[in-house]
Amino acid sequence: MTAADSWFIVVIGYAILLAWPVSTLGLVSFAVRYVASHRKSLVAKSLAYGDATPEHFWIIVPALNEEVVVGNTVHAALGLGGxxxxxxxxxxxxxxSDDRTPEVLAAIDHPRLVVLRRELPEARQGKGEALNAAYRYIAERTAEAGVSPERVVIGIIDGDGQGSRNILLEVSRMMRDPNIGAVQVQVRIRNRDKLLGAVQDLEFAAIVNACQSLRDTIDTVGLGGNGQFTRLAALLALGDAPWSACLVEDLELGLRMHLDGVGIRYTSRAAVTQQAVVDLRRLTRQRTRWAQGNLQCARYLRRLMASPRIGLTSLLEMLHYLISPWLNALVTVILIGGVSVAATGLAVGHPMPYLPTWRQLAYSGEVWLAVTLFPGFVWALVHRHRLRDESLPRLFTAALAYPVFLLLGLVATYRALFRQASGRQTWAKTERLAEEPIDAPLQIPVPA
Structure with missing residues (x-):
């Protein structure tokens, strides 16, 4: 290897390392300075286009063995007002469900609660099929009542989810614009007293929030499995089964809506909370399922690139969202491989020109560590600035654990690739944690 080759490798390596903190600072700058003004323009636009404010709201709660949480979820949802x-x-x-979920639901006597029980073999075909069954029920009741599907909104709140008191008001505000067919609200973590919960709240409340806010400015907002609200009319346009058997049915629904020209907006002024997965093995399993679902959605790449409804900027962001996890995993392996080769060369007395001494190898490791830790601390400061409901010491502790969280994500990415290649599609349900009973929506802090 020549000196020129060595310098080329060094420059490329540091460029890859610095790309992450530089992009983080760019995203943070956008999230802090631009989002508020953009939201004002969206409100002005919705008022200019007329009044398509929803008048009817349904909250679907998919439940499979949710006995420890579904009671709180239902009580909270019944208290939501528009x-x-x-x-x-x-x-x-x-x-x-084969636990006490049916008994818990039967004990809730309320005129606005409907329980749709699915039995085998139709049951347990995936969350998408459960949502489709509920959607068809709502569509039938809407048609029987002679209500316009444009005025009906269907929200999805998971079995452990609880919406903020203002959630329907904020969704209605966003959907005043008749061109908006879906809204995704911010996601927060309730049990963030545990370290893994705090890291996941840092992820959702700071990083995902900033990414979704950026997508909101270029019409590429993605729908999440929890806290998505959609006009019935937009779902009817997608046929009898808008949700698919994809492992991330929410992501696929969002892609189908974008291809259909449906406007999707994101708001951080309302939120839905959920439980964190606080067991490393179960968290890895959850993230593997998400990664495998992301891989399944890659089949939409050709249609996205060919769609006349999607502009170049929006297309590039969608491609980045679908492809970046796999590029990150590949680049990480390349970087680790390069350092490993250099260390092996030093150990056997044949150093690589790009890292000729142990001191330079140690220096590269220090740079790596600093670059890896830097984004987590930046996002901790963003979290504190936006929400002010966690102390800085707790947020900095979560920031220290963030690189391990990312490493877990890389493991999940490769596991997902192996599962998809081997045709494995079945998944065990995410376990829930018991909580104190409630009988009303929580007052969830959201930014002003």
Whole structure:
């Protein structure tokens, strides 16, 4: 290897390392300075386009063995109110539960609660099929009542989810614009007293929030599995089964809506909370399922690139969202491989020109560590600046653990690739943690 080759490798290596903190600073700068003004322009636009404010709200709660959490979720959802005092109807899809979920639901006597029980073999075909069954029920009731599907909104709140009191009001505000067919609200973590929970809240409340806010400015907002709200009319346009068997049915639904020209918006002024997965093995399993679902959605790349409805900027962001996890995993392996080769060369007396001494290798390791830790601390400061509901010491502790969290994500990415290649599609349900009972929506802090 020549000296020129050595310098080329060094320059490329440091460029890759610095790309992450530089992009983090760019995203943070956008999130802090630009989002507020952009939201004002969206509100002005919605008022200019007329009044398509929703008048009817359904909350679907998919439930499979949710006995320890579904009672709180239903009570919280029944307490949600929309414009003019409109109250949501709650439809729980009991997807063949064999625990005490049916008994818990039967004990809730409320006129706005509907329980749709699915039995085997129809049950347990995936969350998408459960949502489709609920959607068809709501579509039938809407048609029977002679209500316009443009005025009906269906929200998805998971079995462990609880929405902020203002969630329907904020969704209605965003959907005043008739061109907006779906809204995704911010996601927060409730049990963030544990370290893994704190790291996941840092991820959702700071990083994902900033990414979704950026996508909101270029019409590429993605839908999440929890806290998505969609006009019934937009779902009807997608046929009898808008949700698929994809492992991330929410991501696929968002892609289909973008291809159909449906506007999707994101808001951080309302939130839905959920439980963190606080066991490393189960968290890895969850993230592997998400990564495998991301891989399954790669089949939409050709249609996205060919769609006349999607501009170049929006297309590039969608491609980045679908491809970046796999590029990150590949680049990480290349960097680790390069350092390993250099260390082996030093150990056997044949040093590589790009890292000729142990001192330079140690210096590179220090740079690596600093670059890896830097983004987590930046996002901790963003979290504190936006929400002010966690102390800096706790946020900095979560920032220290963030690189391990990212390493877990890389492991999940490779596991997902292996599972997809081997045709494995089945998944065990995420376990829930028992909580104190509630009978009303929580007052969840959201930014002003």
């Amino acid at each position: 414009p003019g005092g409109t109250l949501a109807r709650v439809l729980v899809v009991d997807d063949g």
